[in-house]
Amino acid sequence: xxxxxxxxxxxxxxxxxxxxxxxxxxxxxxxxxxxxxxxxxxxxxxxxxxxxxxxxxxxxxxxxxxxxxxxxxxxxxxxxxxxxxxxxxxxxxxxxxxxxxxxxxxxxxxxxxxxxxxxxxxxxxxxxxxxxxxxxxxxxxxxxxxxxxxxxxxxxxxxxxxxxxxxxxxxxxxxxxxxxxxxxxxxxxxxxxxxxxxxxxxxxxxxxxxxxxxxxxxxxxxxxxxxxxxxxxxxxxxxxxxxxxxxxxxxxxxxxxxxxxxxxxxxxxxxxxxxxxxxxxxxxxxxxxxxxxxxxxxxxxxxxxxxxxxxxxxxxxxxxxxxxxxxxxxxxxxxxxxxxxxxxxxxxxxxxxxxxxxxxxxxxxxxxxxxxxxxxxxxxxxxxxxxxxxxxxxxxxxxxxxxxxxxxxxxxxxxxxxxxxxxxxxxxxxxxxxxxxxxxxxxxxxxxxxxxxxxxxxxxxxxxxxxxxxxxxxxxxxxxxxxxxxxxxxxxxxxxxxxxxxxxxxxxxxxxxxxxxxxxxxxxxxxxxxxxxxxxxxxxxxxxxxxxxxxxxxxxxxxxxxxxxxxxxxxxxxxxxxxxxxxxxxxxxxxxxxxxxxxxxxxxxxxxxxxxxxxxxxxxxxxxxxxxxxxxxxxxxxxxxxxxxxxxxxxxxxxxxxxxxxxxxxxxxxxxxxxxxxxxxxxxxxxxxxxxxx
Amino acid sequence: xxxxxxxxxxxxxxxxxxxxxxxxxxxxxxxxxxxxxxxxxxxxxxxxxxxxxxxxxxxxxxxxxxxxxxxxxxxxxxxxxxxxxxxxxxxxxxxxxxxxxxxxxxxxxxxxxxxxxxxxxxxxxxxx
Numbered sequence: 001x002x003x004x005x006x007x008x009x010x011x012x013x014x015x016x017x018x019x020x021x022x023x024x025x026x027x028x029x030x031x032x033x034x035x036x037x038x039x040x041x042x043x044x045x046x047x048x049x050x051x052x053x054x055x056x057x058x059x060x061x062x063x064x065x066x067x068x069x070x071x072x073x074x075x076x077x078x079x080x081x082x083x084x085x086x087x088x089x090x091x092x093x094x095x096x097x098x099x100x101x102x103x104x105x106x107x108x109x110x111x112x113x114x115x116x117x118x119x120x121x122x123x124x125x126x127x128x129x130x131x132x133x134x135x136x137x138x139x140x141x142x143x144x145x146x147x148x149x150x151x152x153x154x155x156x157x158x159x160x161x162x163x164x165x166x167x168x169x170x171x172x173x174x175x176x177x178x179x180x181x182x183x184x185x186x187x188x189x190x191x192x193x194x195x196x197x198x199x200x201x202x203x204x205x206x207x208x209x210x211x212x213x214x215x216x217x218x219x220x221x222x223x224x225x226x227x228x229x230x231x232x233x234x235x236x237x238x239x240x241x242x243x244x245x246x247x248x249x250x251x252x253x254x255x256x257x258x259x260x261x262x263x264x265x266x267x268x269x270x271x272x273x274x275x276x277x278x279x280x281x282x283x284x285x286x287x288x289x290x291x292x293x294x295x296x297x298x299x300x301x302x303x304x305x306x307x308x309x310x311x312x313x314x315x316x317x318x319x320x321x322x323x324x325x326x327x328x329x330x331x332x333x334x335x336x337x338x339x340x341x342x343x344x345x346x347x348x349x350x351x352x353x354x355x356x357x358x359x360x361x362x363x364x365x366x367x368x369x370x371x372x373x374x375x376x377x378x379x380x381x382x383x384x385x386x387x388x389x390x391x392x393x394x395x396x397x398x399x400x401x402x403x404x405x406x407x408x409x410x411x412x413x414x415x416x417x418x419x420x421x422x423x424x425x426x427x428x429x430x431x432x433x434x435x436x437x438x439x440x441x442x443x444x445x446x447x448x449x450x451x452x453x454x455x456x457x458x459x460x461x462x463x464x465x466x467x468x469x470x471x472x473x474x475x476x477x478x479x480x481x482x483x484x485x486x487x488x489x490x491x492x493x494x495x496x497x498x499x500x501x502x503x504x505x506x507x508x509x510x511x512x513x514x515x516x517x518x519x520x521x522x523x524x525x526x527x528x529x530x531x532x533x534x535x536x537x538x539x540x541x542x543x544x545x546x547x548x549x550x551x552x553x554x555x556x557x558x559x560x561x562x563x564x565x566x567x568x569x570x571x572x573x574x575x576x577x578x579x580x581x582x583x584x585x586x587x588x589x590x591x592x593x594x595x596x597x598x599x600x601x602x603x604x605x606x607x608x609x610x611x612x613x614x615x616x617x618x619x620x621x622x623x624x625x626x627x628x629x630x631x632x633x634x635x636x637x638x639x640x641x642x643x644x645x646x647x648x649x650x651x652x653x654x655x656x657x658x659x660x661x662x663x664x665x666x667x668x669x670x671x672x673x674x675x676x677x678x679x680x681x682x683x684x685x686x687x688x689x690x691x692x693x694x
Numbered sequence: 695x696x697x698x699x700x701x702x703x704x705x706x707x708x709x710x711x712x713x714x715x716x717x718x719x720x721x722x723x724x725x726x727x728x729x730x731x732x733x734x735x736x737x738x739x740x741x742x743x744x745x746x747x748x749x750x751x752x753x754x755x756x757x758x759x760x761x762x763x764x765x766x767x768x769x770x771x772x773x774x775x776x777x778x779x780x781x782x783x784x785x786x787x788x789x790x791x792x793x794x795x796x797x798x799x800x801x802x803x804x805x806x807x808x809x810x811x812x813x814x815x816x817x818x819x820x821x822x
Binding site for chain 2 (some may be wrong): 031032033034035036037038039040041042043044045046047048049050051052057066068088119120121124129170172173175176177179184217219220234326470568569570572585668669671672673674675676677678679680681682683684685686687689691692693
């Protein structure tokens with residue numbers, strides 16, 4: 001940081017000195033400006049993350065020296081404009097614009113500021129099912145003093161060793177979030193039972209002396225635990241952008257363009273991970289941010305009679321300079337410290353990609369990428385204010401991919417190719433009317449990419465049986481943006497009178513996605529606006545737009561499971577076991593025999609969900625009243641109404657934003673401004689809640 | 695169906711006053727009140743669900759309290775006062791003070807983000 005400050009100071013001096021020879025050479029040059037130096041202090045009480053979120057001076061409790069500079073110099077053929085402000089090493093900005101003899105233009109800017117990032121405390125994620133000890137005490141009558149408790153017998157295995165305790169219970173009213181045994185069951189006689197294994201790895205299959213034939217149901221031990229490993233760590237990011245561009249006129253009709261942009265993001269951010277198939281153990285730690293985006297632009301503009309041609313090449317590199325954070329995930333099926341965790345006790349190993357066995361593995365990975373683009377534009381200025389413009393854009397983005405624990409990829413890069421062809425015609429058939437017709441054809445294509453997600457235990461018949469390789473091998477990645485897009489539009493501007501202008505427009509867009517399951521989106525847009533003046537003191541503008549979107553991007557199987565047998569929005573095991581929904585409880589499943597999330601639930605969801613609207617109405621109204629040179633008042637209203645009415649679900653959202661502002665200058669020495677704005681937004685939608693045990 | 699309602703009020707006042715030929719003042723005041731809440735969630739146990747594990751341990755009705763977790767309410771106040779005194783047409787002194795208050799009235803995920811910031815600066819300038 002200290003070296004950065006010296007570098008920046010040296011650069012600042014160079015930038016300040018650079019225009020001087022140019023100005024000295026121009027005898028007509030006149031300049032105005034100011035230089036200010038001083039001291040600044042900031043004192044922050046409590047949390048700085050919101051009260052000083054975007055800091056352009058001092059990010060935290062501190063004091064220091066600041067400097068400001070402003071320069072505006074112009075001669076007959078040369079101009080220089082400079083604005084700069086410098087605080088500490090993480091807060092500075094300047095903009096420089098030099099025009100020399102109208103043949104060379106140099107623009108340079110630098111911005112650096114600090115952003116405080118949020119710190120999720122993860123202290124609201126604690127929930128769990130207690131061990132069976134509390135339930136055992138309740139069933140034995142120890143909680144309610146003087147009660148005898150329910151009849152019980154030791155459960156033994158074939159060797160006569162005790163593996164747990166079985167209670168005969170009249171009902172399950174005692175079962176609540178504080179009293180949960182390992183199993184509940186129903187005997188052939190109709191008697192209800194509860195069973196607590198003596199150790200976590202004993203189950204009902206080990207019971208050799210049941211009082212009768214019992215059908216058991218295992219109670220899931222679902223739990224959720226949030227843990228912040230770095231509770232006192234501040235998270236922040238310093239964002240820096242340095243831009244330079246040169247335009248050099250090499251011949252009277254050809255100008256070359258060079259540009260360079262360097263963006264850096266450095267700091268420390270929170271990184272959150274979750275272990276699965278144990279408790280849902282969510283942990284937060286810190287990770288370094290050290291990212292760099294570098295753009296290089298080369299181009300040329302040539303004017304050849306009626307024809308103007310413009311070309312630009314862009315090369316962009318995104319680099320992640322820091323290593324990915326590491327996490328040792330919890331052993332699966334180990335919410336209880338007494339669980340005998342071994343690689344042989346691999347209940348979930350045919351469903352998990354990694355757990356404790358994998359050791360420290362990277363997560364929260366930021367891949368590097370490259371982009372190259374070519375933009376070619378041609379403009380033909382014909383007679384009668386007729387302009388024909390054509391454009392071609394070719395871009396290629398490569399994103400790096402690599403094998404990781406639990407995932408193998410078939411190639412090290414995903415390449416996305418974009419080609420766009422545009423044509424625009426601007427005509428003025430009569431003096432009062434200007435028309436703009438445009439069309440664009442675009443194509444996005446991502447290279448074929450597949451990946452495999454082999455679970456830890458591909459050959460083990462643990463929970464749910466031996467996994468089918470077809471479910472985790474060579475999975476094809478589909479890109480929702482791949483496809484062909486056609487856009488056609490027409491805009492018109494018509495002067496109704498000296499003070500009134502009418503604008504109208506229509507646009508049709510069709511996006512044919514390569515991945516047909518996501519649909520083909522058609523969008524039609526109509527716009528209308530009127531701008532006018534009433535007398536000399538009142539101006540007004542009214543605008544309305546309507547968009548109709550057919551098949552917006554959506555997930556066709558987003559929510560709402562429907563049982564294929566019963567038609568109910570939940571899985572009813574009564575129907576599965578007795579064949580009828582009779583309201584009589586039938587004991588459910590044990591680990592290894594229950595339904596699977598993927599094939600038995602997720603694949604059977606029927607609701608098509610999207611956060612994108614199918615229709616949008618937007619109204620904008622504004623009017624300004626200026627009765628005198630010292631007073632102006634503006635009222636404005638914006639209303640937006642969005643709606644989606646998909647097959648299985650629908651939502652709507654309304655937004656209103658009225659505002660009023662005044663400007664008043666009672667004397668030449670006093671200026672007053674006032675603004676009030678209200679934003680009200682109401683969204684109405686369905687809510688789907690998953691509900692299951694385990 | 696559930697509703698998510700957002701209400702944001704923003705008020706801003708600014709003044710520039712050239713008290714004398716040498717002395718100019720500027721002042722600003724901004725206040726905003728932003729509130730969001732989720733309402734109308736009424737989950738109910740479906741008919742015929744009689745599994746004691748689901749009905750006794752995982753109460754669907756109790757899930758309705760999650761709406762309270764989504765309540766947000768922020769109040770923010772920013773006030774500033776600055777002045778410039780011109781010793782000569784070229785030489786001036788500039789000073790400013792500022793205060794920012796952030797009141798997190800429904801802290802949750804990120805903890806209590808209440809904060810106050812006091813700023814001050816004093817500088818000497820030269821116009822040319």
